[in-house]
Amino acid sequence: MSAHPRGARAETATHFIGRDAGSGVNGNDRAITALVMLAHGLVHTYEMTIPIFVVVWLTEFDVVNLGVAQFDVTTATIGVIVTLGYGLFGVGALPGGVVVDRIGSRRLITACLLGMGGSYVLLGVAPNMVVIALALVCWGLSASVYHPAGLSLISKGVSERGTGLAYHGVAGNLGIGLGPLVAAVLLLVAEWRTVALVLGVPALFAALYASRARFDETAAVTAAADSGSKASSGVDSLGEFLAESRRLLAGSFLLVFVVVMCSGLYYRGVLTFLPELLRTLPGFEPVPVDALLPASVLSALGVEAGTGRPLKPQDYFYAGLLLIGVVGQYAGGKLTDRLPLAYGIAGAFLVLAALAVLFVPASAAGLGPLMAVGALLGVALFVVQPMYQAAVAEHTPAGARGLSYGFTYLGVFGVGALGSVLAGSILAFANVTALFLTLAAIALAAVTAGIALTRRT
Template identity: 25%
Template structure:
């Protein structure tokens, strides 16, 4: 296995386990709410905090990945997620559950800027294919987790078992990630992270993309207009992603009668959520593959949302088998968006700033998009969960316009007369 294949699989499995951690809560949401006598609004607020931190942490994670190396930061993230998952599993009260879930969200925020910058920097050819595989394994985490969580709840008669099992798996993978070597990527060593020794800093600078010459030459601060519109699309898509993913199991339990009347509605809803989300494997792979082939990748997200908007509307109107069909249609198209978005973020950001670019992107997707959990919980309590899917169809219509603007504005840039630069050490 060559270096590019190795780093692709490591980053992709990290994506798998990250989405696994953050999908456990939707899968057992109904059980936790009943266990603690909480409303959907209350648990939605806790989830909102965790998901917001999941996005907010992407800011510093992207900066650290650019400065210290993607593999180093990714290793810390995997270790932290594993510990956070164990803390959630053993939390005795709803307060400690909320604190532990916040810790899990903080460390989970590291993967996307670190893992994707690792691929964007080190993959020289077939970058779209690597991003596609990354997306596929992320979706494997999405669709397998509800089934695993439901199975653990049934087998151990406790929602906690799923978090504990995932925590153990995470520790094993973190140890593997620590010892596996990747060319040109510095490995995790605590001394290197806290030392301010100039020799160590020089060694790191040689391994990471060098921007010294750029800093020495005064230049204008330039932001591609298309990049800003990509970030607008991130907010809209993040809302749809978090809202649909969080409430699919609940929607199925409420609106599909053979699930509602079953002896184990949580297990059956988890099974059908898994089946629906598994279609995202096809779209994730295709979303990465097609970007290596087409001349105008900016148009691809717009085409996807043209299909996503009616699929969400139909999901809000249908019940039983028709609802399953609408949900499957949504999954088949929507999950092609992420690898396409990652491809465009890499295209419109400088190599030395990939970590920051992905950090901003995933803060908007997971941080700002996390308001879908609290708002969805409010709508579910007061109007019915189906109304929330109707609202998300309107968000998808706006996303069509944002995606179209990315294509229209690709030749435009915002230029500023000031320069954003960091003061070098030793200067006053």
């Protein structure tokens, strides 16, 4: 069997990479964590910058021209277009999970970074909504392989898994928060296409780094943890893929899959149109930049008084809500090592249900209550992520880990992408209250699945 040679390779690799003298820091853990933090941050930078652009697209474009038919640009049609990219982000995770079990994580992470950078370059030259849709499709396909590749790499290569997941999550949240913030700042001095081009460059450099990083991908997998499954080779055929899939979904992983679908629907449903929803509220009126900055700063930025683009408060509220999620992501990662996961999942989603019910009344009560609920929402949204990521590892064998994370992110980002269509349609044909009550119901479904999972753990 391959377990003993792999163990020997892991021991040799650890000897080569070594531990920092006197610190006890595992060098292999450090090398893997550095790569996945970089890649994860960029994936979510691009993912969460899209809603910033949505506000621009709703005002800049009037129709989606498909040649044989034309459609007005509304929240519903934009929701469909965004879902194309976000949906493939999730759907591609399943084949990505199969491939990562066959060829390893490094190659897929490198390809992911190259594809994402190229997609944003295409977005930066897009003349119409059709090309924008094509760029989002390319981004979704490229980004889809990251989560099964990155999380499989952590689960099999990092000895302190919970801490690795915590740092991985923090990097993702930095991308989630800082990406939109950087985009919003750049939009003050540049047109949105230029901003897209600038954002595409870091991924191309990161791909070069990924191709040269050295580590042992299976250093944390032991024969005992493997439990006899195909940890080194993954699935070899369609029949084996179907058999492994049935094996996963026949067990407690099915309940985890329900949890991650609910998480994806809630996440996408609340965030896709959040900047657009905030734009219409009192206190979020555009502010001229020259009213905030001294003349010397305006001159350095190349902005003439009275001609600069207005500052849009909703973009900064949105970015701040996402950035504060770093706290939730880190806390959730640490809690995975200290609490029964199923109880943690049920409790976290109960909080999300309550916040969905409170969001509209808080927005009507004024900026202060809205900021308080928004901050809590930013934390709660991301507490659940390391919990369900760790639950996947707890309820699946190591040999099917890539496949299981593929299913996970099929649920989170594939099924979850329907949250964009759901939100856009509810906003187009109903109202904001209906949207947030629907999100509360989705969170309560996850609470039910979490409670059921406690009986299967």
